[in-house]
Amino acid sequence: MLKIKEDLKNELQLFKQRELPTSVFALIIDGYHCEVKDNSKVKQATCYIVLGIDLEGKKDIFGIYTFFGKENKADWMKVFEDLITRGLKEVLIVISDDFPGIIDAVKLAYPLADHQLCFVHLQRNVRKHMTKEDASAFNKSLDKIKISSSDFDEAVLKFKELCDEYLAKYPRFYCCNIRKSRVLFCLYEIPRGIKKAYLYHKRR
Template sequence: MSGFKTRELPSDAFVLYIDAYHCDIKEKNKIRKASVYVVLGIDLQGNKDIFGFYTFFSSENKADWIKVFNDLIDRGLKRIMLIVSDDFPGISKAIETLFPYTDHQLCLVHLQRNVRNQMDKEDSQVFNKELKNIKENSLDYEDGLEKLDDLCSRFKSKYPSFIKHIQSNKERYLCFLKYPENLRKHIYTTNPVESVNSMIEKVRINLGGYFQSVDILEINLLIQRDNLKNGKWKKPIPAFKGASYEILQLFNKKFSVQTQNY
């Protein structure tokens, strides 16, 4: 366990996917609710791996995210092109602080779920249909932003707070449109890491509804990771491997600008 948590990471990554797995864990003879943040990384060659996982019994905040990112940095990770996550409290500020040149994509699938929760059925269907159109048919990032502004203006008077929230994060919701079209479908959602969490959820159910300790939870995470590394993740992901030249060009362009600004 300690070897995994302290192992050296690649210095550069194309994308990190971060998602929270919520579960019950027994600690000091009490069942407590915990959040486990799984960080799934893909390097510049398209290799996938779990870079780290972090268990907290407190609610999300910037200080905890600083700890997470500092751990990744301490183990060698220096430059990340893109981070894909949900809108966790404090995560955007932490990314801006420690990875100021990294793009931050908020999960578009989670936004669609929020739309269904915040709007009535008819309005949510219209909004999400238009959101799908923006995702699939925008010419580029600027075109997508313009279309999202137009869409939000149609619903602003009826859902002022919710629409204000969307507009305040519009650059993060549409960040994936900055990237080549053949990569966009892979980087607008946290689904890649959610699939890992779903495996752990099956283990929890088989164990009777909760984990006996943090160690048992993390050991099971490691088992799932090892199974994936020996199976589906043994070779680079075809979509990313096929676009490795484009990814490298984008990466070098982004971080050559960073170097010039120092």
């Protein structure tokens, strides 16, 4: 049993230290909140998960990092620093939820990368900030925009027109979404065939 445990620890260490490719098409990142036993105490922790997709569409887990406490920008920066140290220098696009500070963290780590916020998380936020009836109508319209828009400018324009309909009732939510419209639809600046494969990213 001790040998098996030691072998697993060695394999995990090799996994954490392995060299990464110099460039990838996409990184899909997310934080999973959990509880971890630390000696005799159980503490709140966040598991930071990074999935890489190369230019041929092959997926690989680049890293799993656990830090005590809630998800935060400083720990995401530690994750990105480790990825860069292990060789990952260039990323075409990063896909994430809308965690506060993540946009700045991505820009600091990979300034040339595009950043796409997850539509699933956007629709969840809509349900949190709007009435049930309004949220249902908004998300149905959002689905139509995703399907029917042919390019970035068209998608952003349609999204603004949709948000304008709800400005009077939800001014704060409106301003937040309008400011982030470029990172909500940046996948539309990528060729349509590639965009289709990654547009509907969902959590595990």
